[in-house]
Amino acid sequence: MAAGPYNYSYIFKYIIIGDMGVGKSCLLHQFTEKKFMADCPHTIGVEFGTRIIEVAGQKIKLQIWDTAGQERFRAVTRSYYRGAAGALMVYDITTFIVRSTYNHLSSWLTDARNLTNPNTVIFLIGNKSDLEAQRDVTYEEAKQFADENGLMFLECSAKTGENVEEAFLDTAKKIYQNIQDGSLDLNAAESGVQHKPTTPRNTLSNDQPQSKDGCAC
Amino acid sequence: MEAIVQEVVKPEDLKKFEQRFNEQCLRGQPSATAQFEYAWCLVRSQSPSDLRKGTLLLQELFHKTADETAKRDYLFYLAVGHTRLKEYEKALKYAKAIQQVEPGNHQAREMTAYIEKKMKKEGLIGMAIVGGAAAVAFGALAGLGVALAKK
Numbered sequence: 001m002a003a004g005p006y007n008y009s010y011i012f013k014y015i016i017i018g019d020m021g022v023g024k025s026c027l028l029h030q031f032t033e034k035k036f037m038a039d040c041p042h043t044i045g046v047e048f049g050t051r052i053i054e055v056a057g058q059k060i061k062l063q064i065w066d067t068a069g070q071e072r073f074r075a076v077t078r079s080y081y082r083g084a085a086g087a088l089m090v091y092d093i094t095t096f097i098v099r100s101t102y103n104h105l106s107s108w109l110t111d112a113r114n115l116t117n118p119n120t121v122i123f124l125i126g127n128k129s130d131l132e133a134q135r136d137v138t139y140e141e142a143k144q145f146a147d148e149n150g151l152m153f154l155e156c157s158a159k160t161g162e163n164v165e166e167a168f169l170d171t172a173k174k175i176y177q178n179i180q181d182g183s184l185d186l187n188a189a190e191s192g193v194q195h196k197p198t199t200p201r202n203t204l205s206n207d208q209p210q211s212k213d214g215c216a217c
Numbered sequence: 218m219e220a221i222v223q224e225v226v227k228p229e230d231l232k233k234f235e236q237r238f239n240e241q242c243l244r245g246q247p248s249a250t251a252q253f254e255y256a257w258c259l260v261r262s263q264s265p266s267d268l269r270k271g272t273l274l275l276q277e278l279f280h281k282t283a284d285e286t287a288k289r290d291y292l293f294y295l296a297v298g299h300t301r302l303k304e305y306e307k308a309l310k311y312a313k314a315i316q317q318v319e320p321g322n323h324q325a326r327e328m329t330a331y332i333e334k335k336m337k338k339e340g341l342i343g344m345a346i347v348g349g350a351a352a353v354a355f356g357a358l359a360g361l362g363v364a365l366a367k368k
Contacts, residue, residue, distance in 0.1 A: 041322050042286065044293045045257065048220040072250060072290065076257050079230045 008052050008059035011194040012175055014168075015081055017108050018090035020069030023127040026158035027090065028066045031168050036159050043068040046080060053169060055176045062172065081115035085184075085192030086123065086171040091142075093126045093155060094134040109149060119184045120192065121174045125167050126155040218331040222300050226261035234258045252278055253291070260298035272298040289318050296328055305336045 016024045025047055029037045032049040047066040052059055065084075067077040081087070089108050105124070112122055124146045126137065139155060146153035152170060156163040178184035179193065186195055238255035241247035252274055259271025272295055279291040292315045299308035309332045315325035 037323070039321055041319050044290050044322075044324050046221065047324065070286075070290075072253060072287070075250075076230070076234070076254050079227060 006196045008061040009196055010058060010060045010176075010179075011196065012060055012062050012085045012172055013083055013192040014062055014064040014086040014088060014171065015084040016064065016066045016088045016090060017077075017081075017112060018069060019092070019104055019108075020071075022069065022090045022092040022095075023158045024066050024069065024088075024090050027088070027125065027127060027156065027164060027167075028064055030158045030161055030164045032064075034161070036161070042070055045073055046077060051168075053172055055169070055172050058176070060172055060176070062168065078111065078115055081112065083190035083192045084116050084120055085175045086121045087112045087116060088123050088125055088167065088171065089151070090125045090127050091137070092128050093137045093142075094128050094131050095136055105145060109151075117188070117190055117192070119178055121171050121178070122149075122151050123167055123171045124151045124153040126153075127158055129155040129162060130157040130159045218327045222297055222328075222331060224261055225263055226258045231258045231262060231267075249278055249282065249287070257294055260294050260301065265302060268298050268302050272302070285318055289315050289322070292318075293324065293328065296332070300332055300335065303339070305332050305339075308332050309336070 016028060018024055020042060023040075025043050026037050026040050028047065028049050029035060029040075032051050043066065045068055049064045049066065050061060051064075052061050054060070065080045067073065067080060089105065089112060091105055109122070112120070116122075124142065126139075126142050128134075142155075143153055145151075152174065154163045154167050154170070156167055158164060175184065175193065179186065184191055184193065186193055234251075234255045235258070238247055238251045241251050256271045256274040256278070259267045259274065262268060262271070275291045275295045275298065279288055279295070282288060282291075292311045296308045296311040296315075299305070299311065309329065312325055312328040312332055315322055316329070319325065
């Protein structure tokens with residue numbers, strides 16, 4: 001598989017945010033490992049995952065920072081928002097704590113808007129869609145919230161995998177579309193996107209430091 | 218785990234949380250949150266003295282709290298700090314301690330595996346550098362034999 005310096009043409013940075021226990025890490029795990037992680041403990045700080053996907057024939061590497069929902073981590077995890085091309089904002093469809101879901105989502109959204117750039121694609125995910133019997137947030141009200149705030153939206157299940165691929169891929173498609181139509185400037189600081197042209201020149205410049213390192217002994 | 222352990226704090230973040238912590242110290246006892254936030258930034262610094270300070274602040278937090286989840290979080294960043302200081306024995310002790318509190322914790326498991334890999338890798342390189350005929354033998358095992366024979 002060592003055909004070139006990179007086997008992808010772009011890197012997109014994502015963040016996953018939302019309250020504690022809504023299933024952020026399980027979504028990441030389902031997306032990168034295609035497995036459901038049962039009895040997942042609360043995340044310590046941040047987790048990191050990658051996966052290469054394909055959009056419009058282009059290979060794209062997703063670098064995903066999954067943030068802990070615990071309050072203790074909230075202030076420092078905000079620094080991970082900077083330079084995110086995509087933000088997945090997760091809530092749990094089974095917990096509608098007396099209208100606080102809206103308040104919480106608004107607060108996460110305010111953070112995401114304030115700390116990312118105007119082109120960051122924000123995707124609202126209603127997780128645990130497999131627990132239909134315990135549903136407490138209707139599809140319609142969440143959809144309305146998403147529409148009012150200009151967010152993309154899907155209900156997913158990290159357990160069954162339903163719509164998980166779609167959420168991550170649709171976010172990438174939207175980012176890619178923003179690059180194509182020029183609304184996302186790749187040269188802008190903190191666009192959250194890196195372009196990796198696969199030219200032979202890169203192979204050379206990539207190999208040189210490696211061979212130098214090899215001779216250092 | 219490499220991405221988590223090797224990630225470097227942004228200087229403006231380190232400064233911001235340092236100021237917050239220092240202001241609280243001036244007013245009296247800093248909150249556990251402010252101390253943790255500052256320590257989490259310090260253990261992601263590139264300066265050994267920052268790393269050292271971060272681990273000391275975390276140790277203090279660890280001894281002061283009775284909250285198991287908080288203890289787990291402090292242990293994790295103690296492991297990060299000591300790994301970055303290349304104090305692998307200590308780092309390993311902290312990473313393994315998390316697994317005692319939370320046996321199924323995959324972050325602790327990955328951290329343990331990462332530190333063990335570092336120890337193995339840097340241990341072998343260390344032996345090769347220490348020199349002499351023994352190093353050639355070990356070097357050959359590590360695939361360095363050809364390079365050394367040419368010299």
